[in-house]
Amino acid sequence: MTFGQLEHALIGTLTDLAPVLSVVVFFQALVLRRQLPHMRALLIGIVCVVVGLAIFRLGLNLSVIPVGSAMAERLAELGAGAGAAGVSYWLSYGPVYAFAAAIGFAATLVEPTLIMVADRVRDLTCGGVRPVTLRVVVAAGVACGLALGAVRVVAGVRL
Amino acid sequence: VTGPACRFADAVLARKRVQSRPRPARHRVFPALRRQEPLPDLEQKIVGFAFVLIGLTVFVRGLAMSLFPMGEGLAHSLAERGSVLLLLAFAFALGFGSTFAEPALGAVIATAAEIAAAEALVAPDPNGARTFAAALRLGISGGVGLGVAIGTLRIVLGLARGAAGPGRLWRRAAAGARRACRGSAAWLSTRERRRPPPSTFPSSWRSALAPPRSYGAATPWGRFRPGRPCERDADDRGAARRRALLPLR
Numbered sequence: 448m449t450f451g452q453l454e455h456a457l458i459g460t461l462t463d464l465a466p467v468l469s470v471v472v473f474f475q476a477l478v479l480r481r482q483l484p485h486m487r488a489l490l491i492g493i494v495c496v497v498v499g500l501a502i503f504r505l506g507l508n509l510s511v512i513p514v515g516s517a518m519a520e521r522l523a524e525l526g527a528g529a530g531a532a533g534v535s536y537w538l539s540y541g542p543v544y545a546f547a548a549a550i551g552f553a554a555t556l557v558e559p560t561l562i563m564v565a566d567r568v569r570d571l572t573c574g575g576v577r578p579v580t581l582r583v584v585v586a587a588g589v590a591c592g593l594a595l596g597a598v599r600v601v602a603g604v605r606l
Numbered sequence: 607v608t609g610p611a612c613r614f615a616d617a618v619l620a621r622k623r624v625q626s627r628p629r630p631a632r633h634r635v636f637p638a639l640r641r642q643e644p645l646p647d648l649e650q651k652i653v654g655f656a657f658v659l660i661g662l663t664v665f666v667r668g669l670a671m672s673l674f675p676m677g678e679g680l681a682h683s684l685a686e687r688g689s690v691l692l693l694l695a696f697a698f699a700l701g702f703g704s705t706f707a708e709p710a711l712g713a714v715i716a717t718a719a720e721i722a723a724a725e726a727l728v729a730p731d732p733n734g735a736r737t738f739a740a741a742l743r744l745g746i747s748g749g750v751g752l753g754v755a756i757g758t759l760r761i762v763l764g765l766a767r768g769a770a771g772p773g774r775l776w777r778r779a780a781a782g783a784r785r786a787c788r789g790s791a792a793w794l795s796t797r798e799r800r801r802p803p804p805s806t807f808p809s810s811w812r813s814a815l816a817p818p819r820s821y822g823a824a825t826p827w828g829r830f831r832p833g834r835p836c837e838r839d840a841d842d843r844g845a846a847r848r849r850a851l852l853p854l855r
Contacts, residue, residue: 471673492668499667506659509650563670
């Protein structure tokens, strides 16, 4: 871990946030022509977003992504071994599908923006849609999609 | 990195391997766990997890301080202006912009362009691969933007409420289109564009766009206009937590 990595993460975060910020600033400045109050709090918040996202991405690159790819590689080796032993070739990758579904479910469930959006949906619907319900449904959808995608990759089905 | 923490983890894992315990059920589900090889660079990974936690905390806090109230006030001002076209343009721009710069999408597109070049699906020079990547990125971003815009239009037309069976959906679509057509004169004429009469709007316009917990409250963007009161807001258990998270409201 070096400061070069942190710098890289910061630049990446800035380029990610640039379009969203420019859309908001464009509409605020040119279309609505209204001065933003609480400018200091807004600027502090934006700096928090950039720095937090950069640290988050750095942490992901250091820990979660290597662990995940190592696990996926081991699982794939396992499936390949079972496939060589004569089990039906795409059934032998069962752990890979389960891993894909589990990782998709978990990653979507803790997605920070989804948590905030689910809170907003709860407020907008006056409590009609519970945030946990929304998050679990979205996460289940992502899990199904990832598992199906893994099956497709292994079985070699063309789109 | 081979530090004391790594050696400690090695020792723990080695000790575990010697013991002959009955296998936990999770080892039958994920047989790869059975091997229990020590993770390389354990210290780096622990530091990385700490970074993830810290970064996530700062990020969510900053989001609640800046981008969320900013976008909310902006969307509210746009809704008050009553120009549906402007609202749709905003929705499209937001969806398009945020997808266009998505780093995960960039990685996937780079891989896709590599594969396409290897399979000779595009012109063999690097320019062909670049054109392919740009077209893919533009197409995906445009699709997301269109999706967000269509979703906004759906809310405006009042199709977004209730269970969506085919018959019910069709009835609601017809009613929403009728109401939209009745109100369209108000949206189009320059004199009435600033404040369309509320009766011409679908009823879900207000309920969908009005912020339930700040009725009449002073906000950074002036007073929110009071709308239909929210019944559950009084005994909302998450309200205190959100108030602590959102100092600007």
